[in-house]
Amino acid sequence: xxxxxxxxxxxxxxLSPALTSILLLLIVPLMFIVVYSFWLRTATGADQVGxxxxxxxxxxTDEFYRDILLQTLWIALVTTGxxxxxxxxxxxxxxxxxGNKAIMLLLLMLPFWISYIIRTMSWxxxxxxxxxxNSVLISIGIIDEPLQLLYNQVTVILGLVHFLLPxxxxxxxxxxxxxxxxxxxxxxxxxxxxxxxxxxxxxxLSLPGLxxxxxxxxxxxxxxxxxxxxxxxxxxxxxxxxxxxAIITQLDWPLGxxxxxxxxxxxxxxxxxxxxxxxxxxxxxxxA
Amino acid sequence: xxxxxxxxxxKKFGDFTAVHPMSLDxxxxxxxTFLGPSGCGKTTTLRMIAGLLDPTDGGIYVGDxxxxxxPIHKRNLGIVFQNYALFPHKTVAxxxxxxxxxxxxxxxxxxxxxxxxxxxxxxxxxxxxxxxQLSGGQQQRIALARAIVVEPDVLLLDEPLSALDANLREDMxxxxxxxxxxxxxxxxxxxxxxxEALAMSDILVVMSNGRVEQVGDPKDIYTNPQSRxxxxxxxxxxxxxATVAEENGxxxxxxxxxxxxxxxxxxMDKLVGAANSYLVMRAEKIELLAADAPADDRxxxxxxxxxxxxxxxxxxxxxxxxxxxxxxxxxxxxxGAMKEGQTxxxxxxxxxxxxxxxxx
Numbered sequence: 001x002x003x004x005x006x007x008x009x010x011x012x013x014x015l016s017p018a019l020t021s022i023l024l025l026l027i028v029p030l031m032f033i034v035v036y037s038f039w040l041r042t043a044t045g046a047d048q049v050g051x052x053x054x055x056x057x058x059x060x061t062d063e064f065y066r067d068i069l070l071q072t073l074w075i076a077l078v079t080t081g082x083x084x085x086x087x088x089x090x091x092x093x094x095x096x097x098x099g100n101k102a103i104m105l106l107l108l109m110l111p112f113w114i115s116y117i118i119r120t121m122s123w124x125x126x127x128x129x130x131x132x133x134n135s136v137l138i139s140i141g142i143i144d145e146p147l148q149l150l151y152n153q154v155t156v157i158l159g160l161v162h163f164l165l166p167x168x169x170x171x172x173x174x175x176x177x178x179x180x181x182x183x184x185x186x187x188x189x190x191x192x193x194x195x196x197x198x199x200x201x202x203x204x205l206s207l208p209g210l211x212x213x214x215x216x217x218x219x220x221x222x223x224x225x226x227x228x229x230x231x232x233x234x235x236x237x238x239x240x241x242x243x244x245x246a247i248i249t250q251l252d253w254p255l256g257x258x259x260x261x262x263x264x265x266x267x268x269x270x271x272x273x274x275x276x277x278x279x280x281x282x283x284x285x286x287x288a
Numbered sequence: 289x290x291x292x293x294x295x296x297x298x299k300k301f302g303d304f305t306a307v308h309p310m311s312l313d314x315x316x317x318x319x320x321t322f323l324g325p326s327g328c329g330k331t332t333t334l335r336m337i338a339g340l341l342d343p344t345d346g347g348i349y350v351g352d353x354x355x356x357x358x359p360i361h362k363r364n365l366g367i368v369f370q371n372y373a374l375f376p377h378k379t380v381a382x383x384x385x386x387x388x389x390x391x392x393x394x395x396x397x398x399x400x401x402x403x404x405x406x407x408x409x410x411x412x413x414x415x416x417x418x419x420x421q422l423s424g425g426q427q428q429r430i431a432l433a434r435a436i437v438v439e440p441d442v443l444l445l446d447e448p449l450s451a452l453d454a455n456l457r458e459d460m461x462x463x464x465x466x467x468x469x470x471x472x473x474x475x476x477x478x479x480x481x482x483x484e485a486l487a488m489s490d491i492l493v494v495m496s497n498g499r500v501e502q503v504g505d506p507k508d509i510y511t512n513p514q515s516r517x518x519x520x521x522x523x524x525x526x527x528x529x530a531t532v533a534e535e536n537g538x539x540x541x542x543x544x545x546x547x548x549x550x551x552x553x554x555x556m557d558k559l560v561g562a563a564n565s566y567l568v569m570r571a572e573k574i575e576l577l578a579a580d581a582p583a584d585d586r587x588x589x590x591x592x593x594x595x596x597x598x599x600x601x602x603x604x605x606x607x608x609x610x611x612x613x614x615x616x617x618x619x620x621x622x623x624g625a626m627k628e629g630q631t632x633x634x635x636x637x638x639x640x641x642x643x644x645x646x647x648x
Binding site: 180182183185186187188189190191192193194196200201204205 | 338339340359360361362363364365366367369370371373374375376377386387390391434435438
C-alpha cells in the first residue's frame, strides 16, 4: 500500500471512534427526541404513540414559553456583553504582556479544575444571608439586617459571567496574539494616537475572536440550566429549566422533547447566522 | 525634510548596553545607511529615532526640534517595516490614506495625494486591492507609498528589502533610490547587506557591538577602512598581523607572509598608538599569474592554489603563501582558471594595501 493510499484512508480510521460516538450518542438520541415530540402524554401519564401536533402547537403559541425564551436570550445576551467588556482588557493584557504568558493562561484555565456546580455554589457563601459580603457589612455597622442579594436575575448573570469569562478571554487572546505588533507601530507612526490605533487597527483585527467568544458565551449561556437553579429565584427560570421540569418532574417526555427541539433550533439558527457572516474558522482557532 | 542629529544617544536594556554613546550628523536630503551584523545596534538606533524605543540618554534632533519626548504619532516620520506592516483589513488606497486621514487632510486632497503616491511607486491600478492579494514587491512599494504620502521629515527603512528574493531586491534597490532622489527626503536605511549599503548610500555608518565603527562615503570606507572590523566586514579581505618597520628610509609594516610592505604616511598615521597593527589586502587587488609569467613592478610571491571556488565571471582562490592562507578574487582569464595544487605567482601593489590599528 502506497503512502498516498494510506494517507487517504488515515483520517477515516482516526476519526471513526469519534464519528461512531457522535452518531450513537448524539444523532440517534436526537432522532428519538424528534419522534417523541409528536407523541402525546395522556391523562393517565402514559405516552400515546402517534403523530400529534398538540405539544408543538402549545409551545409555539403559549406566551409563557415565548417569554421564558426571550428572557433566556436576554440573559445570554447581557452575559455575553459583560464577558466581552470584562474579557477584552484581560485578553489584551495577556497578549501584550512581556511576562510569562503560559503562566497567565494557566491561571485563566485554573477554575476549570473545579466543578462548575461548586464554582456556582460558591456565590452562596459570598452573597448569601450569612455570606461573606453581608457579614462584613454587618460587622462594620453599615447595615443591621442582611441584604437579600441572591436569587435574582443579576446573580444568574453573575454566575454565568463567572463561568463563561475564560472562554471569552481565550478567544479574544488568540485573535490579538495573531495581530502583528508592527501594525500598531505603523499606525502610530502615521499619526494615529494610541486610542485611534486601537479603534482602527487592533479592534477590527480582533473582531473575529470577539465574535467567536461571543457566540460561545451566548450559546453556552442560553443553554444553561444549573446556574438559574442555584442562583436564580422562582421567576428567573431559563429555557433549559423548562425542559428539566417537563421531563424529570412531570415525566412529560413529548413536551420536553418539543421544548428541547425549539431551543436547539433557536441556538442553531444563531450559529448559522454567525457562520454566514463570520465563518467557523475563527471559532475553531479559539477552541484549539 | 530635515537634517537628523543624534547627540550621545545610549540605549541600555537592563545591564546590557545595546547602543553605546553615539553621535551623528546626517545632512538634509541624504541617504544614510546603518550597516552591521545582527545585534550591532542598528535597528535599535532606528527604533529610537522612530520613537518606538526611548533612548536611555542623549538627544535626538530632527531639524532644530528635539524629539526625544515627542510621542511617535506626532514625530512626522515615515517608517517602512521589514514585513511592510500593511493593514490587512484596509484596501491599498485606505492604507496609503491612513496617515493623511489622521492629519485631517480634506477628502479631495487626500484622494489626489494617494493617487500621486501610488503613481510614484507605479502601482496606481492596485488602489482597490487588499494587501493579501499583492506580491511581496508590490506590498513593499505600497508600504513605501504609505510612508511618504504624508511628506514626513525623515524616512526610516528597517531592512525593507530583506524579505524579497534576490532579483527583485536589486530592482527595488534601484527603485527605492530613484524615489528617494525624486522627493529628496532624508532617509535612514538599516541593512546587514553590504552590497545594498554600498550601492545606495550617500553616507554609510558601519556599526558593530553597539558602536559606530566608521562613518563616511561608502567608497572611502571600502577602500580605506579605519578598523579591523570594517576591513573584515566589507568585502573580502586578507588581514595579516603586522609590525611597524622601516626599510631603506621608507616607512611600512613587516609581516610574516609577505615581509616588508611600504605604506603611505596617511596609512602609517593610522597605526600611531595602536596596540595591534594589521595589513589589509583586498582579495580582488591580488592577482594570480602563471608561475613563469614575466616579472613586473608589483610585489611578487610564489604560492600554491589550495582550493578553487568558481563563481561565474569571478573565481575565488584560496592560495597559500609562506604558510599563510590568502583569498584571491580574480576575473576568469581567457586561458581558464588556475587548478588546485598549481604553483602560481601572487602579485599585488603596495599602494593597494591599507593598514588598520586596534586599541588594546
